[in-house]
Amino acid sequence: MVSLADLTPPPALGALDGRYRSVVAPLVDHLSEAALNRQRLHVEIEWLIHLTAHGVVPGAGALSDTEQDELRSLIDEFDETAVAELATIEAETVHDVKAVEYFLRRRLVDRLDGRSDLAELVHFACTSEDINNLSYALMVRGAVTEVWLPRARALVAQVGAMARELASTPLLAHTHGQPATPTTMGKELAVLAWRLERQVRRVGDADYLGKLNGATGTYGAHVAAVPGVDWQQVSRQFVEGLGLTWNPLTTQIESHDWQAEVYADIARFNRVLHNLCTDVWSYISLGYFAQVRGQGTVGSSTMPHKVNPIRFENAEANLEVSNALLDVLASTLVTSRLQRDLTDSSMQRNVGTALGHSLLAVDNAGRGLAGLDAVPEAMAADLDRNWEVLAEPVQSVMRALAARGVEGMSNPYERLKELTRGRRITGDDLRAFVRRLGLPPEEEERLVALTPVTYVGLAPQLVEHLPTRGTGDGSASS
Template identity: 25%
Template sequence: MAAQGDCGGPQAAYGYDSYRSPLASRYASPEMCFMFSDKYKFRTWRQLWLWLAEAEQTLGLPITDEQIQEMKSNLDNIDFKMAAEEEKQLRHDVMAHVHTFGHCCPKAAGIIHLGATSCYVGDNTDLIILRNAFDLLLPKLARVISRLADFAKERADLPTLGFTHFQPAQLTTVGKRCCLWIQDLCMDLQNLKRVRDDLRFRGVKGTTGTQASFLQLFEGDNQKVEQLDKMVTEKAGFKRAFIITGQTYTRKVDIEVLSVLASLGASVHKICTDIRLLANLKEIEEPFEKQQIGSSAMPYKRNPMRSERCCSLARHLMTLIMDPLQTASVQWFERTLDDSANRRICLAEAFLTADTILNTLQNISEGLVVYPKVIERRIRQELPFMATENIIMAMVKAGGNRQAAAIVKQEGGDNDLIERILTDAYFSPIHSQLDHLLDPSSFTGRASQQVRRFLEEEVYPLLKPYEHVMKVKAELCL
C-alpha cells in the first residue's frame, strides 16, 4: 500500500498570484495538510458545539432532540463565504461561525455555544488537532525506524571506517553506524508518544477558567458543572481535562509539543548530514530516480537532494521551538491575545515540517545504496596503520621484542606499510599471519553483536504496536 507522500496538491488549484506556504503546496502530505485546514478546524468547532449541547441536554438544560438533530445534520454544511462576511462585520471568528452555524440550524441557533467562551472551541480544537497530528506522525516515524532496522540488520557485519572529528578512527560496521541513527529516532518515538498521551483537554471552563457561566446555567449545582466537563472531555476522546486553566490551557503545553518535534528535527538533520557525507565519500547513496537530473550543468552528478531537503527543513523545525517559549512567557494573568497569530503559524508549520521530513526520510531509508568495494578500498588505505599494534604483539609472541615498534615506525610512511613489512626479514616469523592480522572484521570489536542485541531488545519491541502500518510506502512527487 502506498502513501501519497509529500504531494501537497497542485498549485494551480490555489492560483499563482498569491503566496502559499511551500509546506502545503509542495512538501507535506495531504492528510497532514487537511488536519490543519479551515474545513477540519471549523467542522471540529461544530462538533464541539454539538457535544456541549448533548451534554447540557443530558444534565437537564432545556435543549430538545430536534435541536440536537438539526446540529448533527449540519456539521458539514459550512458556508465559508458567509462566515468570512460575518467575520468582516464582527471582527470575531468564533461569533462569525456561531452565526453561520445558526443560519443553517435556525431551531438550534439559540443554544449553540451556550455558556461557552471562544477558547472552548479554539483551544479544544487545537488539542484535538495536536493529538490527531501526532497520530499521523507516529506511524511514519515507526516506519522510518523499521526500514533503518532492516538496513542495519543486513549490514551488521560489514566493516567500515569509523570517523571521529571526521578523521579516520577505529573500524565499526555499517549496521552499527545506522544503529546510532535508530537510537536517536527511538528516543523521538517514545517522546512523541509520551507528549501525545499526556495531552489534556481544556474542557468546559468559561471565560477565565472559573466555570462561572456554567455554574449559573446549572443554578449553582457544582456537581453538574463537573459532570458537564467530564462528559465533553470523554466525547472528545480524552482521558482527562485540566482542572486549572485561565481562559486558555497553559501555553507550556505548546512548548512540550514543539520541543519533541524540534528534537526529532535534530535527529533527522544528523542522520541526513551523515548520509550526505557518505555520499561524498561514495560509500552510500540515497535513491536516485531513473529520470532524475543531478545538476543542470553536470547531469552526471548524483546529488543527495532528499537528504539536503531534510536538513533544510529540519533547521526550520528546530527554530520553531522559540515561538511557544516566548509566547508562554508573556501570557499575562489569565491570558493575552498575543499568542493567537503566532500559534496559527508555528503549530501548523511544525507538524507539516515534521511530516515532510519523515516522508522524505522513509523514502531515503527504503532505497539506500551501499558500495562495499568503495568501503573496502578506504579500509585498505587506513588499516595498515591501525594494525601496527597487532603486528607488534604478534612479533613479541613469535619471539621478537618491543624493538618491532621502532622498526614499524621506520617502515611507516605511505599505505604500502604491509608490503614493506613483507620484504623485511625481521618480520618473517609472522608473514603467514598478516592476512589474519589485517582482517577488517577483527577490528570492529562487538559492533555486530551490539547491532543484533539492540534490535532485538530495544527496537523490535518498540515497533510492535505499529506492525499494522508497516507496509505503507513513501512516495515523493518532488
C-alpha cells in the same frame, strides 16, 4: 505588468501550499484555518449535546438521538459552502469563535425543525478559549497521530531495515574527520534508527490537555447561572469525553505546556533526522553509497555525470525551518501575561507550517534512502588504505598481557604511536611489527590474522538491539 496576486486561483505564497502541496496535503484536514473552524463547530455541538443529555441546565429540552445525529452530521458535511458562510459571518462579527456560534444557531433552526429553544445553550458559559483550546488539542492530536507519526514511524522502519541489511558490512569510522576504529554501516545506521525510535516513542506518548472553565478559569458564569451543579465534574466529563486529558487549573487559557512538550519532542526527532541526513550525505560523498535507483532525473544542469544528493539537502533545509518554528512555538506558548494575552492566537496558526516542513523533510529523507545502494567495495578499499587503525587492538592486547605479567609488553601505546602516527602503514608493516613483539604464539597469530575489515568488534550483533519493527512500541527484536 500583470499582478500575480490577481490570477485565479492566486499562486501560493509559501512552498507548502505551492510546490510541495501534495506531500503535506493530509495536514490540511487537521491544521488549516478551515480545519480549526470545523473543530470549533465540533466542540460547540458536543458541548450543547453534553449539556442537554445530562440535564445540566434545568428545564432545557433534550435533544433526541436523531437530532444529535443531525447536528453531528454538520461536521461530516463541512465543505466550501460552510467555509464561505463562516467567512461571511465573521466579516460581520469580526470574531472567529462568535461566527461559529452564530453558524450553529442558524442550523438549530434550519436542520432541527426550529429548535430555537436551545439557541442560548450554544456556547453556554463559555469563553472563546474554552472552545479554542479544545479545538487545537483535537487538531494537533489528529495531525500528529494520524499524519506525522505514521510517516515518522515508516521512516524509522526504513532506516532499521537498512541497518539490518548492512549489519555486517565493514566501514571505516571517522572520528573528528580522521580514520578511526572500524565499525559496520549497519551499526552506524542502527544508532540513528535507535535515536529516532526513542523520539517517536516520546511523541506517541504525548498528553493532549484541555479545559472548559470560563473567562478566568473559575467557573464564575457557570455557578452564577446554575449554582447547584458540580461544574468541575461536568467539565471533566466533557473534556475526557473528547478523548483529552482534563486540566483543572488554568487562567482564561489552557496553559499550552503540553504543546510545548510535543513540539520539543518533534524538534528533537528533527535534529536526529538532520544528523542522519548529514551523515548519509557524507557517506555518499565518500563513495560508500551510490545513488542509482529511481534516478532518471537531471542531477546537474551542466555536468552529466552528477547525481546530487538533493533529497538529503532538501530534508536538511526543511528540518531547519521546521525547528525554527517549533522552537518559537514551544518557548512562546508557555507564557501569557496575567490571566490572558493574545500572542498564542497568532502563534498557534503556525503549527501546520511547522509540522508541514517536518513532514516534507521525512518524505525527502525516505525518498533519498530508497535511492541508495551500498558500495561495500568502496568501504573495503578505504579500510585497506588505513591499516594504522589496527594500532588500537595491538596495543590493547599488549596492555592485557602486561597486566598478566608477560615480559616485553611495556609502553605499548608509545610503541604503536611511533609506528603509526602521521603516516600510512601496510598490512605487511603491521604484521612484521607484531612478529617482533615476542607475543605468546596464540595472541600473535590472532593479531597477524586481523585486518581492518575484520576488526569490527560486536558491531553486527549490536544491530539486533533495534525494535523488531519501526512502530514506536519499543519492543526489542529477538
